[in-house]
Amino acid sequence: MSDQPESTVATESSDVTATPQVGAVEDKDDVVLRVDDLQKSFGGLTATDHATFEVERGTITGLIGPNGAGKSTLFNLISGFYEPDGGTVTVNGTDVTGMEPYKVAEHGLIRTFQTPRKLEGMTVREAMLIGPRNQPGESFLTLFTSPGTVAESESANLAEAERILEEFEIDHLATQPATDISGGQMKLVELARAMLAEPEVLLLDEPVAGVNPTLAKxxxxxxxxxxxxxxxxxxxxHDMEFVMDLADPIIVLDQGHVLTEGTPDGVRSDDRVIEAYLGGGA
Structure with missing residues (x-):
């Protein structure tokens, strides 16, 4: 990215690893998600401490930090599952702060969960069909006044679900009960289902946690x-090899605040990041 600071600088005499900046990189060119001064406490515990960062469209942005750094809380705040004590969340220039999760999703921000919920009594194909946004069949009025529109929409969604299952190479699971597939397969299904919602930005919460190496690949x-x-x-x-290989930039969270942002190499060599991990971050 053109506005991303370099993690290393060359001096006249030798190459020296530079210390990445404190906090996040701001004023990016095409921001799809902005988190500004986000705050959340639970009793006396500060989980999110004035967190501010931007996500540029077209990136894979990694969010890392030691256990207890506040990563999942931040995802819950961004996606509407928690209401912040202060600060704002903006998606494509629209303030979605405090909206219900389904409203946030309508603005193009979709998320997955560390532990996908297996839907009882549904096949994988049926579980996929929960994914599309703004389905006319969700309205009782439309069901009665325009059944043709509902049928047409359902047919289109079914065709799209079949296409995406095939793209993900899991179409052979379509008729399997959603409760019978493995955790790794369910994560693939959840990712595939998220794509049915045509997200502007997709938040992935530990996509390979508990997944075998073949499915992680x-x-x-x-x-x-x-x-x-x-x-x-x-x-x-938490799989550093996975996230460092995929993401650029990397945002480091520690004790609820943004410690730094940089390239994978810059973050790896940052003494503050090393200290945060070794210190176990609260």
């Missing part, structure tokens, strides 16, 4: 493919 390949097609990602992941 497949998930990485699918994220790359979707990114090349234009999807913007923000991902939390």
């Amino acid at each position: 497949k998930l990485k390949s699918q994220i790359r493919r979707l990114h090349e097609q234009g999807t913007t990602f923000v991902l939390i992941e």
Whole structure:
């Protein structure tokens, strides 16, 4: 990215690793998601401490930090599952702060969860059909006044679900009960279902946690493919090899605030990041 600071600088005498800046990189060219001064406390515990950062359209942005750094809380605030104590969340220039999750999703911000919920009594195909936004069949009035519109929409969604399942190479699971597939397969299904919502930005919460190496490799390949097609990602992941290989930039969270932002190499060599991880960040 043109406005991304370099993680290393060359001096006249030798190459010296520079210390990345404090906090996040701001004033990016094409911001799809902006988090500004976001705050959240639970009792006496500050979980999100004036967090501010921007996500540029077309990037895979990694969000890392030690256990307890506030990563999941931040995702819950951004996606509407928690209401912030202060600050704002903006998607494509629209303030979505405090909106219900389905309203945030209507503005193009979709998320997955660390532990996908397996839907009882549904096949994988049926679970996929929950994904599309603004389905006319969700309105009782439309069901009665315009059944043809509902049928046409459902037919189109079914065809799109079949196409995406095939793209993800999991179409063979379509008729399987959603409760019978493995956790790794369910994460693939959840990612595929998220794409049915045509997200502007997709938040992935630990996409390969508990996933075997073969499925983790497949998930990485699918994220790359979707990114090349234009999807913007923000991902939390404890597997450093996975996130460092996929994401650029990397935003580092520590004790609820943004410690720094930089390239994977710059973040790896930042003494403050190393200290935050070794210190176990509260």
